Amino acid sequence: MGIQWFPGHMRATLRALSERLKTIDVVIELLDARLPGSSANPLLAELIAGKPTLKVLNKEDLADPARTAQWLQYYAARQATRAIALHAQMAGPARVLVAECRRLAPHRGGMAKPLRVLIAGIPNVGKSTLMNTLLGRRVAQAADEPGVTRREQRVALADDVYLFDTPGLLWPKIVAPDSGWRLAASGAIGRNAYDEEDVALALLRQLQADHPDRLQARYRLPGTAAEVAAQPAHELLQAIGRRRGALLPGGQVDPHKAAEAVLGDFRSGALGRVTLETPQAFEAWMAAAHAAEAQRQAERAAARASRRRDAPPSDAGV
Template identity: 45%
Template sequence: MSVQWYPGHMNKARREIEEVMTQVDIVIEVLDARIPDSSQNPMLNTLRGEVPVLRLLNKKDLADKVRLDLWLEHWRDNESILAHPFSTLDKLDVAKISQWVSQMVPHRGSAEKPIRAMIAGIPNVGKSSLMNALLGRRVAKVGDEPAVTKSQQKLKVTNGFQLLDTPGILWPKIENPGASYRLAVTGAVRDTAIDYEDVALVGLKFFIADYRDALIARYKLKELAADPYDVLKVIGSKRGALRSGGKVDMHKAAEVFLNDVRTGAIGPYVMETPEMIALEERLVEEAKAKKEAARLARLAAAVPQRQQASNLAYRNSQVQSADQASVTNQNENLDEKQ
């Protein structure tokens, strides 16, 4: 899947975050509860250093609570991380943010020393909706398209609590192909940058393996084929994604399925577990090591060839010098005879 992850404004956002991080007391990182790891930005982890982070696992109503609890347990022993399931539509959740922030930054919170919190997150996880909910008014543009916010804003929640919004940024290169597909399935990538059918087939493969019953119930299937392509054809047929002659339009069928996935129509789900991510990270590191070893082997194998080429060039230069010297001598002898 070819995706342009790093448009110019995201590069600018990275520099801005780097510049203001020294003024930040806490990072409020909005994550997609359905992909708790893939929606994290490893670049942000590097930029924040020792600054504590409050991770809000947004869209909790769309997430499988059992799997979500695995992530909460996974982060529980890390003192610099506080994580909570969250929904910008839940007023109780929004009201608790000040309490959670104060818990992480107990030495600030007065009018003289307000808590300076940076809101961060990848595109389309609900950052703008969170800001609007916190401030009780519309101050940030909200949209279904990723990367709506493209500039920095500083806003006062209370006298003791300030917000610094940042544009949604993705890192330059996503090394884990599984993560890139999960981001696409849940809608973090612009739909113009992906192949609908390709992404839908990856999503269907996941649901067939992990949420089989939910898939059967949603599309009223009598049986569920093992091949995602066959399942997508059935979904297209049942939901009217047809071309003339009754042939299934696979692109439209993919649109139908991905819309159901993103809106929660199939049911709550979480696409990854800590154990699964650990395995994927190990495989990515092994692939990188193998690629680097192959590169070094190619370089080593090329050394004799380069040396031979260098030797040949040297010999040719010596021959040319000798020939030139011979011609010069002949000319000098001729001059003497004359």
């Protein structure tokens, strides 16, 4: 399942972000706590090049607490990096973020050297909602759709702490299909870039492996949790569609509406606190994806070289 989404405004965002980073002391990267690896932007990692970074696992109230702890440890082990988990409704997030940023840049602070912080993240990761919560007023438009924020904003978190908010940014090529469908399932990718039924089936397979009991309870499915886990995903989607009344004329299941129901339940937390990846699994599939991509590039280079060798000599200069 190849999923790609990099609309034109993201190219402009990338250029603006590159310029803004030259003046920034600390970068806050907002991640989705349900997919902390897949929602980390590799483009941003290249751009910040060792700059002090605070990894914030947002929506942690929707994520599995044990796996959140694993991810916090994974990111905190990196140089010049701290990691925390929060959700937009928690009390006092501004104090927590300011304190963590000050620890990362102790040489900055005071009116003479204000701390300059940039917050970045993928689309629909909750940046706008968090910004509104931080300041206690609406400064950013929030919606359950990716790509709502389109321009940079600057706000004061404290007298000597300035926060620059940037539009959500993906990267031009998602090399790992495992990350692609997870991003789509979370709502980070525009709906025109993927097939909802394919994404719902991939999500169901993951939930069958990790939480078959929750699927059984949510959709009141017959049989045991073990039987739900063993059922082919397409049959399970049909069963869910029947239970949710996602039917076409004649009584057939509408797979698109059934897929929408599954994705909506995951995004809202109706399926419980779910984290779709562990650090170990993420590193394994990313390594495999990068190896496959390197192989494809090598094959393309070999094919181009072969075409050049086989091309007839040029008549230039004759």
